[in-house]
Amino acid sequence: MALDAQKTNGFTQVGTRPNRPDGIDKVTGRARFGADATAPGMLFATIVRSPHAHARIKNIDTSKATALAGVKGVVTRSDFATGLTGENWNILENVMAGDTALYDGHAVAAVAATSALIARDAARLIEVEYEALPHVTDVDKAMADDAPVIRAGAADKSVPEGLHPNVVRYHESGHGDVEAGFAEADLVIKDHFKTEATHQGYIEPHACLATLGGDGKGELWCCTQGHWNVQKICAALLGLETANLRVTASEIGGGFGGKTAVFIEPVALALARKTNKPVKLVMTRSEVFRATGPTSSTSMDIKIGMKKDGIITAAEGTFRLQGGAFPGAPMEFTAMCAFAPYALKNVHQVGYDVIANRPKQAAYRAPGSPMAAFAVESVIDELCNQLDLDPIETRLKNASKKGTKASFGPMFDRIGLVETLEAAKSHPHYTASLKAGQGRGISCGFWFNHGGETAVTLALSEDGTAQLAVGTPDIGGSRASMALMAAEELGIPYDNVRVTIADTATLGYNEVSHGSRVTYASGLATIEAARDAVKRLCGRAAAKWGIPEDAVKWENGCAVPSGPNAGDFDPLPIAEITKRMGATGGPIVGHFEATPEGAGVSFATHIVDAEVDPETGKTSVVRYTVVQDAGKAIHPTYVEGQYQGGAAQGIGWALNEEYIYGEDGRLQNAVFLDYRIPVASDLPMIDTVIVEVPNPGHPYGVRGVGETSICPPLAAIANAVSAAAGVRLCELPMSPPRILAALEKQRDG
Amino acid sequence: MSKIHVTTTINGDQVEYLCDPRETLLDVLRDRLGLTGAKEGCGTGDCGACSVTLDGRLVCSCLVLGAEAEGHDITTIEGMATGEELHPLQQKFIEYAALQCGICTPGILVATEALLKKNPNPTETEVRYWLAGNLCRCTGYDKIIRAVMDTAADMREAS
Numbered sequence: 001m002a003l004d005a006q007k008t009n010g011f012t013q014v015g016t017r018p019n020r021p022d023g024i025d026k027v028t029g030r031a032r033f034g035a036d037a038t039a040p041g042m043l044f045a046t047i048v049r050s051p052h053a054h055a056r057i058k059n060i061d062t063s064k065a066t067a068l069a070g071v072k073g074v075v076t077r078s079d080f081a082t083g084l085t086g087e088n089w090n091i092l093e094n095v096m097a098g099d100t101a102l103y104d105g106h107a108v109a110a111v112a113a114t115s116a117l118i119a120r121d122a123a124r125l126i127e128v129e130y131e132a133l134p135h136v137t138d139v140d141k142a143m144a145d146d147a148p149v150i151r152a153g154a155a156d157k158s159v160p161e162g163l164h165p166n167v168v169r170y171h172e173s174g175h176g177d178v179e180a181g182f183a184e185a186d187l188v189i190k191d192h193f194k195t196e197a198t199h200q201g202y203i204e205p206h207a208c209l210a211t212l213g214g215d216g217k218g219e220l221w222c223c224t225q226g227h228w229n230v231q232k233i234c235a236a237l238l239g240l241e242t243a244n245l246r247v248t249a250s251e252i253g254g255g256f257g258g259k260t261a262v263f264i265e266p267v268a269l270a271l272a273r274k275t276n277k278p279v280k281l282v283m284t285r286s287e288v289f290r291a292t293g294p295t296s297s298t299s300m301d302i303k304i305g306m307k308k309d310g311i312i313t314a315a316e317g318t319f320r321l322q323g324g325a326f327p328g329a330p331m332e333f334t335a336m337c338a339f340a341p342y343a344l345k346n347v348h349q350v351g352y353d354v355i356a357n358r359p360k361q362a363a364y365r366a367p368g369s370p371m372a373a374f375a376v377e378s379v380i381d382e383l384c385n386q387l388d389l390d391p392i393e394t395r396l397k398n399a400s401k402k403g404t405k406a407s408f409g410p411m412f413d414r415i416g417l418v419e420t421l422e423a424a425k426s427h428p429h430y431t432a433s434l435k436a437g438q439g440r441g442i443s444c445g446f447w448f449n450h451g452g453e454t455a456v457t458l459a460l461s462e463d464g465t466a467q468l469a470v471g472t473p474d475i476g477g478s479r480a481s482m483a484l485m486a487a488e489e490l491g492i493p494y495d496n497v498r499v500t501i502a503d504t505a506t507l508g509y510n511e512v513s514h515g516s517r518v519t520y521a522s523g524l525a526t527i528e529a530a531r532d533a534v535k536r537l538c539g540r541a542a543a544k545w546g547i548p549e550d551a552v553k554w555e556n557g558c559a560v561p562s563g564p565n566a567g568d569f570d571p572l573p574i575a576e577i578t579k580r581m582g583a584t585g586g587p588i589v590g591h592f593e594a595t596p597e598g599a600g601v602s603f604a605t606h607i608v609d610a611e612v613d614p615e616t617g618k619t620s621v622v623r624y625t626v627v628q629d630a631g632k633a634i635h636p637t638y639v640e641g642q643y644q645g646g647a648a649q650g651i652g653w654a655l656n657e658e659y660i661y662g663e664d665g666r667l668q669n670a671v672f673l674d675y676r677i678p679v680a681s682d683l684p685m686i687d688t689v690i691v692e693v694p695n696p697g698h699p700y701g702v703r704g705v706g707e708t709s710i711c712p713p714l715a716a717i718a719n720a721v722s723a724a725a726g727v728r729l730c731e732l733p734m735s736p737p738r739i740l741a742a743l744e745k746q747r748d749g
Numbered sequence: 750m751s752k753i754h755v756t757t758t759i760n761g762d763q764v765e766y767l768c769d770p771r772e773t774l775l776d777v778l779r780d781r782l783g784l785t786g787a788k789e790g791c792g793t794g795d796c797g798a799c800s801v802t803l804d805g806r807l808v809c810s811c812l813v814l815g816a817e818a819e820g821h822d823i824t825t826i827e828g829m830a831t832g833e834e835l836h837p838l839q840q841k842f843i844e845y846a847a848l849q850c851g852i853c854t855p856g857i858l859v860a861t862e863a864l865l866k867k868n869p870n871p872t873e874t875e876v877r878y879w880l881a882g883n884l885c886r887c888t889g890y891d892k893i894i895r896a897v898m899d900t901a902a903d904m905r906e907a908s
Contacts, residue, residue, distance in 0.1 A: 023843035026851030027835065029786020029826035033852060036785040116780070117769055201886050203790040203798055204852040253788070253852025254886050285791040476849035476887060637846040641888055645849065648889030672795035672884065680880040680890040 008632065008694050008701050013488045017637045020480040021499055022251075034207030034223030034250045039278035042209070043072055044116040045271050046123040047264070047281070048109040049291060050101030053135035053357040053665025054150070057101055057108060057128060065111055065125040070118040073275040074126065076109045080270060081239040088236045090326045094360045095237065095266050101130065102150065102325035103357045104666040105290025112271040112279050135357040135665040139299045139322035142166045142356040150325055150355050166355050171332040173408055174348035181314020181346030185305025189382050192301050193375040195714070195732040196658035197294040197322075200364045201649075201677045204253020205283040206292060210268035212238070213276065218245045222265050225255040225473055226512020230265055231504045237266040238273070245269075248503040249473045256649070257363030260512045261293050289670035293362020294659055296321035296329040300375040302338075306383045310394035314346035315339050315407075319372065322354045323361035329353045330361075333368035333448075336408035337711070338376050340446040341395070341417055341603060343404040357665050363514060365646060366447040366707035370653065370714050374732065377443040377715030382728060391442040391719075392425045392605075400603075416629030416693030416703075417444065417603035423689050424605040429625040438611045438622060439723025445604045445711025449704040450515025451596035451697075455508035456525035458486060458533050458590040462582075464557075464575030466490060468529075469502040471510025472522045476645070476706070477638040481519050482526050484634050485700070489530035491557030492574060508593050516704020519634055520599050520695075525592040527699045533590030540584050541572045598697015599704060604628035606647065606712035610720035614743060617736030619655050619721055625687040631695040631703030642705045644686040650713020652678045654721075658733050757818040759784070760828030768815035775799045777815035778825060786826035786855045790884065797883030800856035801825045807863040809882075826855035829862060838862055838900045847896040849887035857883045861897045869905055873898060 025031040062074040077096045084092055097108045109126050113119040134148035141147055143164050155168045163170075182188050208222035218240065224230050227247040235242040252259060268281040283292070299320040305313040317338045323329025331351030339347050384391045399421060404412045424430060424442070434440060459467045468486050472478065483497040490497075511517070538552040541559030545552070551566035552559050558571035581588050609623040626643040633639040656676045660668045669675045694701025714732060722728045725739060727746045752767040759782070768777050773792075778784040778801070787810055790796035794809040801810045802824045810825075829836045838858055841847070848854040857880065864871060864879045871879065876897050877890070885893060 017846075019843045020846070022851075023848075024835070024839075026848055026854050027839040027842050027858060028830055029784075029855045031851055032785070033788065035779075035789065038783075115769075116776075117771060202850070202852075203796055203884055203886055204788065204850070205790070251852075252850060253790075254850045256886070282789075285793065285796075477846060637892075638849070641846055641849055641892065644889035644891045645887045649886070671793050672791050673793065677884060677886060678889075679882075679884060680877040680894065681874075682881075683877075683890055685894070686889050686891045 006694065006699055006701060011488060013484050013494055014634050014700060015636065017635060018480065018494050020477050021483055022479055031251045033204055033253050035282045037209045037221045037250065039209060039211065042278040042280050043112040043114060043275055044119045045110055045112040045268060045279050045281040046119040047107045047267060047287065048123050048126045048128065049287070050097065050104060050106040050108055052101055052130055052132050053104050053137065054133040055101045055130035056133060057097060057099060058131055059129040060109055061127040062109065064127065065122040068118065068122050068125060070114040071122045072112050072114065072277065073271055074109060074111045075267065075270045075274055079274060080237055080266065084236065088233065091233055091262060092237050094326060095263060103359050105287065105359060107267065107291065110267045110271060112275050137356050137358055137661045137665050139297050139320050139354050139356065142322060142354050143320065143352065150357060154327060154355060167352050168327040168355055169353035171335050171351035173335060175405065176346030178314040178316050178346045178348045182305040184313040186308045187383060187387055188303065188305040189379050190301065190303040191379055191730055193378065193730045195298045195371045195374060197297040197358065198653045198657040199289055199294040199675065200256040200258035202254025202256060202258060205285060205288045206264050207282040208265050208268050209278060209280045210265065210272040211278045212269045212272040216240050216244050218269060220245060220247045220265060220269065221250055222247065223250045223252045223259060225252065225259040225475065225514055226510070228471065228504050228509045229260065229512050230262055233262045234266050234269055238269050246503055246505045249501055252473050252475055255475050256365050257367060257514060258293050260514045261362040263292050285672060286670040289675060290667050291359055293360055295364045296323045296361045298371045300371065302375045302379045304379045304383060306387060308387055310387065310389045310397045312342055312344055312398050315344055317349045317376065319349065320352040320354055321368065322356045322358065324358040325355055326360040327353055327355065328361065330368035334372045337369035337446050338372035339407035341400055341444040342398040342407070343400050344407055347407045365649065365710040369445065369447055369711045370650065373443060373445045373711045374714035374718060378718050378730065381719040392421055392430065395444055396421050413600070414693060414696055415601060415603060416691050419691045419693050420603055420605040420627045420629055423691055424607055424627045427607065427625055427627065427689060429607050429623060429687065434609060437724060438609055439720045441608050441610065441716040441719030441723060443606055443712035443715035443719060445708055446601065447516065447708040447711055448601055449520065449599040450517045451521045451599045452511035452515060452517050453509050453595050454521040454525045455510055455593040456522060456529045456591065457507060458529040460533060460578045460588045462578050464492065464573065464578045465496040465498070466492065468497055468499045468526060469507055470499060470522045470526065471502055471507045472513045472518045473501055475513055476641060477635065478518045480638060481523060481634040485523050485526045486530050489527055489534065490574065491554065516706040517599060520698055520702050520704045521596045523634065523702055524596050524698055528592040529590040532592060533588055536588045536590065537574060537577050540577050540581065543584065545569050598695065600631055600695025600697055602629050602703045602705065602708040604708045604712055606716040608716045608720045610717060610724050612721055612724040612739060617739035619734060619739065621651055621684055621717065624684055625689065626709060627689040627691060628705065628708055629691045629693050629703060630705045631698065632692055632701035633690050634702060636690060639690055639705050640688045643688040643709045646709025647686050647713050648678050648683060650710045651683065651717060654714045654717040654732055654734060656733050656735060753816045755816055755819045757820065758822045760824055770816055772815040773811050774813040774815050774818055775810040778810060784825055784827050788852055788855060790852065797860060798853050798856040800859040800883065802859065802863055807860055826859055829858060836862065837904055841896045841900040845892045845896040847888065847892040853883060853885045857885065857893060865901055865904065869901060871901060
């Protein structure tokens with residue numbers, strides 16, 4: 001898609017920091033999130049879940065539950081569509097188990113009743129007869145010869161012969177000759193790394209309110225990162241016509257990728273269809289942990305060769321990702337991101353997608369990339385240590401730049417990795433002195449970013465204000481960015497743009513808010529829709545003045561003659577044109593529909609200081625600095641917020657967070673008390689530096705910023721902890737017991 | 750199960766309701782009274798999204814039974830602003846972008862208002878430990894802490 005001329009300076013509104021349009025709603029409790037909706041005659045639903053990691057479902061007896069006063073309906077797998085294939089079948093199988101429960105927490109039935117308490121009581125009366133089957137939850141064990149087969153025939157054609165049937169997809173990429181490269185190296189380091197699954201940990205549990213009549217027409221309100229995706233999947237799983245299901249996205253209480261997937265919405269719709277009443281379904285926190293998508297757990301081997309001067313001669317990685325009982329662990333992203341920051345002559349990466357008896361993984365902020373960075377950047381750190389090289393200088397020597405053939409294939413366009421490294425090097429943090437017991441860690445990180453299907457309309461009101469309808473749920477302040485971009489193009493005040501997240505009946509298909517795509521793709525669409533509206537405004541002015549349309553241009557919110565030859569007319573303000581639009585050709589609406597493909601990739605460099613208590617094994621993060629390329633920061637405060645949020649989540653992943661499974665294959669820590677995400681007293685202030693290297697694929701140069709910020713922290717903290725503790729930590733989380741064990745092992749030699 | 754009749758005060762207004770003995774104060778606020786500003790993030794007192802005050806004391810409303818509100822004075826996020834006039838904390842949270850998704854915001858605001866009543870001049874560490882029971886997954890807390898510290902300074906100057 002060709003862009004109009006890129007605007008990179010002279011902004012009047014973009015780059016300022018106005019209050020967000022939905023601020024008052026959010027601080028007064030007025031904003032309506034997933035669980036805040038009600039409907040007359042509404043029922044409340046509860047889902048019955050498997051207590052087994054792997055079990056055949058022999059019988060489900062619902063008679064006692066349906067006999068309970070107030071119970072209006074029960075659904076099981078037989079209430080959903082049959083004959084589905086591919087990912088729709090996988091999703092249905094995850095939403096409601098068929099013959100087999102595949103993980104602890106897998107849904108097997110659901111009940112709707114006149115109150116939440118009755119629904120909960122009724123769920124306990126549903127009797128499910130299980131035959132327990134052998135299970136496996138660890139990625140390496142799931143690939144071993146003696147592992148139980150979780151789903152025969154789940155592997156696709158990419159998997160080479162001879163691998164265990166639990167390996168369901170395989171990836172291989174790279175270029176050059178790694179063996180020759182290793183032979184050239186002065187030092188080769190090879191190490192093995194493991195990371196546990198973590199959860200996105202959004203504070204709002206999944207919630208929805210569904211209505212579905214016998215005529216196949218439905219309404220669904222839910223918290224989601226993408227309501228068109230929900231519409232498409234629910235229609236398939238229930239056998240509906242897509243357009244007959246209208247989905248409205250509520251305010252969303254965090255997603256981070258975890259709300260790109262569908263879990264409870266089809267169940268609520270099935271119950272609504274069965275009872276002919278509105279049904280509200282809200283997950284408990286432990287259901288969120290047990291049955292929605294955490295990340296993959298990983299097992300990785302990394303080998304990197306380096307010359308004494310710091311030049312990397314070859315790099316090789318093997319990435320095994322466990323993604324729950326279904327194909328889809330993002331191992332190709334892990335493999336492709338692993339070495340992306342570096343210009344390498346010889347690189348080779350292999351990925352395995354492995355199924356196990358765990359919940360179906362879902363995206364979590366740059367899915368797959370943070371684990372790769374942890375492993376690769378740890379080895380680079382160790383090479384720098386052993387060769388006595390500066391970690392930033394070494395990374396600068398090898399850094400990818402425009403024209404570099406990326407480790408995953410294509411040639412990089414204009415990118416900002418070098419600029420983030422230079423900014424990190426000159427930041428006072430990098431040269432600040434450390435206290436005893438403290439260590440400093442550096443890491444780079446990479447994410448692709450994404451465009452995706454996008455539709456936006458911008459309708460002008462008679463007073464010259466603008467109603468902007470976008471289809472990407474606002475996870476972290478994107479309405480403010482959209483309003484800034486529309487106001488910039490129209491030349492009207494920021495407060496004169498009202499941004500709405502439109503429902504599925506109002507706009508064309510919008511892909512989910514993922515891939516750091518919102519400010520890039522919906523932003524691009526907003527700018528183009530505004531330019532479309534401006535064209536129409538200029539047309540009305542041209543007609544009024546009796547001059548050609550191309551003799552009118554738009555300046556500061558007014559139509560003006562494009563030059564002295566166009567005629568001598570006073571500027572015509574937007575409100576003067578819109579006031580008479582009914583009589584001059586009808587409503588003025590700008591719109592834009594496309595799949596933008598110029599999402600610029602993004603890089604970050606993080607610096608962290610950590611202090612390790614050798615007696616308790618506890619790590620404190622004492623200083624943290626994020627440097628990241630935003631391309632162009634539309635609303636810098638919210639860009640900083642993305643940087644800080646990604647870093648904080650990375651700190652949790654590195655130090656505390658993990659899924660803990662018992663011998664019985666059941667999740668042991670499905671509450672926030674035991675799955676401890678960082679709290680305010682765990683963290684320092686998080687300093688941010690916004691680097692701006694414009695993305696050639698966006699009219700203002702925007703690059704997505706939401707995901708890259710979680711890529712470096714795991715490695716940066718591991719490098720800091722390893723420096724502080726004096727021993728290399730190769731397994732996450734670096735919880736106190738793991739650090740104590742590492743220290744003990746080192747003492748014992 | 751027969752219901753319990755409760756008379757209580759919420760945001761200054763006398764309120765009566767019937768509730769099941771098993772219902773939490775959070776259930777009552779949200780499902781019976783339509784006060785959905787308090788959020789349920791966990792139901793186990795770990796996340797603080799349901800924070801309210803009971804006779805001025807900060808509590809997780811998911812850990813209080815609806816029946817226990819009898820005769821007490823409850824304040825929720827809906828009672829924080831005075832008409833159109835936002836509380837200085839609310840105003841500062843918007844200005845500082847101390848929220849991204851906003852789900853934890855009502856609880857954090859109720860908790861910080863309780864802190865500043867108790868301690869108008871908290872250190873950064875005191876703010877961080879006071880808010881350790883209020884989880885935010887979006888912001889990394891940086892802008893929240895700054896907003897609270899600056900509001901406290903403004904309020905001290907104004908008083």
